[in-house]
Every structure is written in C-alpha cells, then in structure tokens.
Amino acid sequence: MNAQAEEYMISNTDIRYFFDTYYDNFMHSLAWEDHLLEPASREEWLATLRACADDQQQRCADNQILLEQYLYPLSSNPALLSDEGYDLLLSFCRDFYYSNYTEPALLIRIIDILLPHYEDRSDTESLLFLYICAGFSYMELSRTGEPTSRDKTIYFYTKVLSYRDQIEFFESAASRDYIFIAYYNLIRVAPGLGILDIETAYRLWEELCQIRTMPKFCQYDTTNPRIPQLCDCAINDFRAYGAVLNVERVIAPSAILSSLENMTQIYYSEILHEHGSIYECPAFTVFNYHYVQARNGTITWEAAWQILDDYYVHKMQTIGQVSSPDLLAFYTNLPLNLIDVLGHTHFKEEFKQATYRRYRNLITSYLMNQPASLNSYTLNNGVQLVAFHPLILGTFQNRMEKMNFIVDLVVTRHLTTFTHSVMVSYLAEAIGKHILAARPELLRIPSSYLEGNVYASPAEVLDYIVPAALFHDIGKNGMIPIINTQHRKLNDYEFNIIQTHPQKGSDYLSSDPDFLIYQPVALGHHRSYDGTRGYPLSFDNTASPYRDAIDLIHICDCLDAATDYLSRNYHRAKPFDVVLNELKAGRGTEYNPDMVDVILSDRELYNDLKMLTEQNRENIYYDIYLTFVNLRKKRQ
Template structure:
C-alpha cells in the first residue's frame, strides 16, 4: 500500500478505535441487568483485544517509515497526521512524540519556521499533559524547554504563515503561566515576566495588523488574563515586588468584572481578588472564608454535565466549586481557627463540592477531573477525624474516577481474604507482630481484626493509580517506556497521597511495597526494603493476590491473554522463594479447597463481582 493511502487509513482507523474504546466503556455504565451487562463485558474484551492488535500493527508500520530517510513529501504527510490528531483532540503521548521527534530533527535541519513552531508547541503540550497529572514536576522540564523554544522565536511571528500556528506563541505563554508555574516551583519567579512579555507581544503593532481581527486572539488573551490569576496559589512565596504586581493585576480584573467587561465562570477573579485584599490588609481571612462559602452554597449553579454544546463552560463551573473549595481549605489551616470552627465551616460546603465531584460523568474531561478528585482528597483529608471516614472517601474517589482500579482492588480483597482465612490458621506464627500481636494465642484472638486489616490493605494498595489514570486506562495499544515508568511510580504516588496522615501508617508499607519481590531483590520501588517491614507477611499476601488477579483477568487487561488458575499456579511455584512467599505458594498447591475457591473467584465469580461494582458506580 502506498504511504499516502496507509497514513490516511491509519488516521481514520486510529480515531475510530479510540472512539470505540470510549463508547464501549460508556455502555458498561448503562446496562442494568446481569445477562446484558455480562454480554457487553465479553464483547468489549474481544473488541478491545482486536483494537490493541490492530493499533500495534499500524504503529509498527509507522515506526518503519520513520526509520527510513524522509522525503519532503513523507515528512509533510506525517506532519498532517499529527496535526489532525491534535486539532481533533486525539492526544496520545506515544504516537505524537514518536512522529514529532523525527520531524523536529527533519525541519530543524531545513530551518522551517512554521513546522518547528507547531512541533515545539505540540511536544510542550503532550509532555505537559502526560506528566502534569502525576502531582509532581518530574518530566515537566522537557515541556518547559519546548515552550521556551516556541517563545524564543516570537521575533519571527509575522513570518509564520499559518494563523493556527501563530496562535501557538500565545498558547506557549499561557501554559508556562499556568499550569506549569503551579506545578514547578522553580518557574514561579518568572510568572509575571512571562505575563508582561505576552502582553507586549499582543500589543505589538505588527501582531495587531496581522491578527488583530482574528477570532483566536481575544480568546487566547482572555485565557492568559485568567491564567495569571492562578498565581494566587503561591503568591505568598514570591518577593514583595511580585506580590505588588499580583495585587495590581487582581484588582484590575475585579474592576473589569464589576464593569461587565469580563466574566468569571471559573471564579479565578474573585479568588485572586480575595487574596489581594488579604495581602493589602483590607480583608481578614475569616471574612474571605465566609464570602467564599457563601459563593458555593448560595450563588453557584450546579454544573450541567449533559450539555455537550457548552462543555467548556460547565468545566469552568466545576472548577469554580473545586478551586474555591480548595481555597477555603487552605485558609482554614490558618491558626486563627479552632478545630471546632474548622469542622463547622467544613460542614457548610464540603458535601456540595463533593457532590459536584461524584456526579460528574466519567467521560466528562476525564483526565482533568481524575487529577482534581485526587487533589480534593489530599486537601480535605486533614480535616477528617476518623480513619474510617478517610478510607470511605478515598474508596469513593476510586469508584467514581477510576473504575478499573476499583474492580481490581475488589478482586485483590477477595483473593487476599481467601488466602488469609486459611494461612492465618495453618501458619499463625507468621502473623506475630501484626496489629500488636505478641504471640500465636493473640493472633488467633485477633483473627477477625487481622482479616479486616488485610481487606483494607487490599482496597488501599493501588490508590496511587488515582494519580496516573490516563496511563492505567490506556488500553488501545502497548504502553511505551515512559508510560511503563509512570506505572512503576504508582506505589510511591500512593504513599505520597496519604503519608502526612499517621492514621494511614498501618498501610504505608503495603501501598509502597506490593510490587517488591519476596526476597527483596526485584520489583519496585528499588529504594524500599520490604524484607525489613514489620508487616511483611501482609505485603506478601497482597502481592500474590495482586498477581493472581492480574494474570487471570480476561476482561480488563487487553495486553495479555488471561491464564487459567492452574497455569498461574505453575508460574507461582517456579518463582516461589524469589518473587513469591514460598509458604503461601505451598498452601496454594496443597489445599485443593482453597484452589477451588480461588478458581471460582477469578473465573465465574469475577463477573458477579464486576457487575455488583458497576451497579455501585452507577448509583453514585
């Protein structure tokens, strides 16, 4: 097949497969009887395996093309492919970066301005999207470098022929101002430099002559004028001169709002104005808290998630709730509030913001809302009093925003519980030290508590996946190296989510250590020594339960053929003493009753577990 025809087919097939992936997932949330739902689950599994294979085959052909010496025609066709994917919203870090990196070298050698600006912008965007969801700045230095390459070419603005690509100059500034400065503290000192530089670009007579009448310019400048207001989150850390700049910008934004010259659907103007008033000594923190709570409880309408024509507007409303709620929680940490006052204030707005989170459909800006849900838990968790309250809320986040992880966690709980029910009685001495047990007699007395503890560990072990949901949910092709690296970070990300709360301390080692080998010589994270953990037996149980579910899952893991329990048992036996706890593996081999029970859980019982879980998700 000619390259032109193949690339045309690839573009259409890739889009169709991505759309089908989303459609199949949405349909799972609509079925409400077991027979129909089971049929759809099996259909989804078969179709996703086909999509996975077809996409991999086509990507392999594209990689072969990229290994060849590109002609001008080849390069232009590949450029058109990723430009089409970008503007149609089919973001995919691996696909985009694989093609773009080859084209960047090609067009840099030819000093092609239009192509370079777009490709730098594209890589800045894809890298930001890929790494910014992990609540850290690792990898974002690359995104910053690409955006700085774009703005370094701003003197050549009028030489860029395509207005869509000229817009990339403004978008680069926008993303440097927010979200990158919010995530990367080392960039925050430069935020107002970026802002005034982009204002100079906007006011440049040559830019106005060329694009002053273009629709994109007022839109992107409105976005930038909102972006700069998000510096209120870290303005306390900036120099006095910069705080003065923030106050001036925030007060100007409020004047424009009062005069009807701008709107504030996201609430950024009011939050920045409140912060500016506090910095200027014109409002007290308590007054701001009262005003912001009143905004949530009395003024904000509920987002209309079913309005596809105005999704961006409804996203603003969602984040008005979310960001204003986060703002209140930060102010409530002020020492002037007593614990009782904090609780009283929290009760006035917490349920409404949480309801906004939990009722958002899964397909509604999935990536952004997944990150927001984790951020909301991290912010509100210090205000919760009991561990049960915190665990339940964290479970709801997993249910509503990461159903695949929730299904997996339920399976791990059932498998771990089945193993513990037997192993606790055959090898009680291994549980000495768990929950403070001093001897075998105390282990037996506390057996029910230990079983509940194991179940709680199973539910919490993968909470770090809430921070990398885009990668977890990507099942239409093989994961690339960077994506696999992110997957390996989920234990540390999970620990980061709860490590400031001593009530979660009993679960720390399971969260961070469930991918370490039994002998401590393999797995990840490398720095964690599971062999010295006081709850090593619990880690070992969760580790083997995790592996049993992953290996036997034929519905949610399209990258591998699910094994039968007997096939898996042979694999566990071969790696007993190195990767897996030898005593547990021996139990699995010797106890035919346990084998039968686990075969049921991972086979016929899996459908029942999944269906019950999806009914729970739908009911939220």
C-alpha cells in the same frame, strides 16, 4: 531513490489506512466504556462484558499490527516516507492535537518522527506546530507525575517562544496563536503542575505584559481574537495567583507574593469600579482579594467567608458559560479556598461540618460526572489535587470517614481498576484467614493501637489487610488515561510511567497520618519476595515491618492479574492451576515460600481461590458494576 527502497516505501494510502483504522478502533474502544455503564440485567451485562473483552483484544492486536507496520518503522528508517507522505502524517498529527481524544504518548512518537524532516527543511511554521504539540503532550503527561516530561514541556514551549519576533512573517493565523498559547501555559498552568518555578513564571508574565504594549504584537487582535483572550487570561489570572498558590501548595518568594497581592488589590478595585458588581469580577481575583483582606485583618474571616460563599453560589448559576479548564478550577480550587477560609472562622462546628460536606459534594459530583475520555489528563489532575489534599482530609473527623471518601472518589472512579482492587482484597482476605488460622506467625504486622514492638491481633491484621489491598494501586489514580488505553499495547514510555504508580501511591498515602500504615503495601507490592526484582528498586521490602502484608498483596495482585479474562486486553488469561504452578516455581524468589506452601497444601483454600478467580469472578464483577453505577447515580 533506488528501486529496492521504493519497494518498501510507506505510501500515502498506507498512512490514510493506518489513521482511519486506528482511529475507528480507538473510538470503538471508548464506546465500550459507555456500554458497560448502561443499566442491564446480570445476563445482559455479562454478555456485554464478554463481548467487550473479545472485541477489545482483537482491536488491540489489530492496532498493534498497524503501528508496527506503518508507524514504528519510520523511527529507524525515515526514508520509508516521501515528502508528501510526511506532510500527510503532519496533517493527521494536527487532527489528533485538535481532537478531544488525545493520546500524548502516541503524539510524541509521531512528533519524534516528523521533527528531523521539518528541521532539515527549515519549515518554520510546521516546526512551530510540532513544538507546541510536543509542549502540550509532555505537559499532559507531567500530570501523571512523570518527572522527565516537565523539563521537556519547558524545552518545547521555550522553542515556540524563540520564534516570537518572527510573528510578522507567519502566513498562518494558527502560528501566531501558538506563541501566546505557550505564554499562557507557562504562566498560568505550569507552576501549578510543578513544571515551572514561580520566579520564572513571574518573569514571563512581565514579558507578556510588555509585549501587550507593542503594536507589533497587538496588530493581530482582530484577525486572531484568541490572542487577546489568551493574553488577558494569563495576565489577569496571574495577578490573582495567590489563591492558586494557596491550595496547590506552590512555594513562592515573599517578594513575589507581596507583588501579586498588591496587583490583586489594584486589579480588583479597577474591575469592580468598571463593572459595579462583585459578580462581574473574575473568580480568582475575588477570592484572592478577600483572602488577603482577612489575613491582614482588614475584614474578619467570617465576613470574608460570607462574601465568598455568596459569590460562589451566585456564580454557579452561570458557570456553564466558561471554558473547561476554568470549570475544573471552579469546582476544585475554589471550594478548597472556601474550606480554607471557613476553617479560620469561629462559626459553630456543626455548621462548619455541614458546609464542608456541601463543598465536598460539589467537588466529587463534578469530578465523577465528567466523561472520562474528554480532557482526561486535566480531569485526573483535578482528582489528584483534591483527593489527598490536607484541606479536604482535614474536614473529616476520623480515619473511616477519610477512607470512605478516598474509596468513593479514587478507588471506584474507574471500573477496571476498581474491579481489580476489589478482587485483590477478596483474595487477600481469603488467604489471610487461612494463614491466620494455620500459621499466624506468617502474617504479622505492627499494632496500630499499641506502642512498642507489639504485633497486631488476628482481627487487627484482617482489618488492615482489606483496606491495604483496596489502596494498593491508589497511585494509578493519576494515570487512568494511560491505564485506560485498551486499543493498543502501551509503549515503553507509557509503561515506564505505569511503573511509577507504587511511588505515587506512597506519596498520596504519606499526605495524612491516618493513611501512613498503608504506604508500605502501596510502595512494595511490585517487589519480589527476595528483594532483587520489581519496582521501585529504592524500596527495601525485605526490611519493612509490613513485609508479610506486602508479600501477601504481591501474591494476590499477581494471582488476579494472571487469571483475569475479562478486563485485560494485553494478555490472555491463564487457568488457575497454571498460575498456581507459577507461584510454586517462584517460591522463595518472587513469592513468599511459606505463604505459597499454605495455598498449595490447603485444599479448602485452593477451592476458595479457584472459585473466586474462575466461577465466581463474573458474579463479583456484576456486583462491582452495580456498586459503581449506584455510586455514579448518587453523585449526580
């Protein structure tokens, strides 16, 4: 290597400095979340919020400099790092992987840098780690609904399995574990995430069952106790997968379903005989067995529910002893199964409604009281499973009950997104009232109460606009870990995921007839007025019957984002008058020109909006904080 190249080398000291500083900034960023939720007076809390905004903006800028100086250059110029430097970078990658505070998109960036180096060296065990780390990272990102991550999850886990027959030559015990971690995630997790079809998972399950009969792979059970644990969980839980398929809406061929049911019957009988008590049997096995028994008419639905509810209440006493993913399944999948079974019974409706409430409270209490920073992608996946699930929404008796549930579970779940949604609803209500008073023809939506081509009354319009504004970012629910990245700028991959939130919100709201009317606003609020820009391009906002509402929410969304000086670390807030000039400059292209004219010409409205976005913003934020904290207390 020549002297000029050495002059620009990234040293081991640089790598250590990068990770130590970056991680310190990361942990400080997470700590602010806890500080903002501590009990405080208005003055104390606002002082904390301002300090948080200033500190986060500085740390975000510092981390971005670190990334651009020490990490990102390696993507285009791998020669900047020595062999020893690559090994050091690999060790930090391991630390990140084994940490509870994972950043999958950043891990993928590091893996992309490391892979060519270790492939050139044919370093099998380092490659095994990188493949398992990449598989995990893409699997986590697949929980956001990002489509390309699914294929990449399968690709990297399959790469791990391709080394299976070399297990005897591995020097590291962890390398042997990686083989079975890949099997476990492909068999037990991937089908429920829509990553892998059930037929392929079934084939891998059969393969794993065969492997467990071969001494070559069982000889490490003592030195690698995690191997039999992973295998037993993957094999036994898959036998009871019918209970998972039922609530996760995974389509499976009838032959596989029949096979799974038969295996459940056999396994349940074996384990019940072995332990002598239903309470010692695995939960999904118990649930699937009794569900099948009731469906086949062997026992009544009433008997099945009584057995399962009793089992569930009993298991709640010891559930703290199981691992986190099992805990999430216990408080999401199993209550959904109980709701399903109860729905088949002929118990009195009053009793069923009271029991539905008990199950909903169990679910929401668990989901809302978990630290957002721990296992955040998995936790958000649980919220996604539950929030708009037909079994849950089917327990409510009207639209208002459903809306309150969604607001409590989803909209209020994250303080920053909750704050933005409330601000947009306030702005939409303020502008909407003035438009309806001065030029009502600018804000027309179809009536939800009358058939035919009939427009809603002004009162109906306002009743629609406020919840539509609250729900406009509902698609961000599955992306909270990315949105919560306050310690650095999002990279292109993460930003592309964020841009899918309108479609994701549309998918959520399409799951129930009572929410369909809000779907166009969720889908179109990032589209320009003239329909030439924004996302998703596949949606033609100019042809939507709800175009006026979309135009209004688009203006309010941009107005709040641009003037927010407390919760957006990636930019500096703009003065209200500067933003108004931007609205004026974009009238007819980015923004509805008539609505912009109303805002610019109505002095009273101007004062209201200026007050909302500037002087009154902190009061609104504190009120939202109190609501947020009180909701969390209620759920505990």
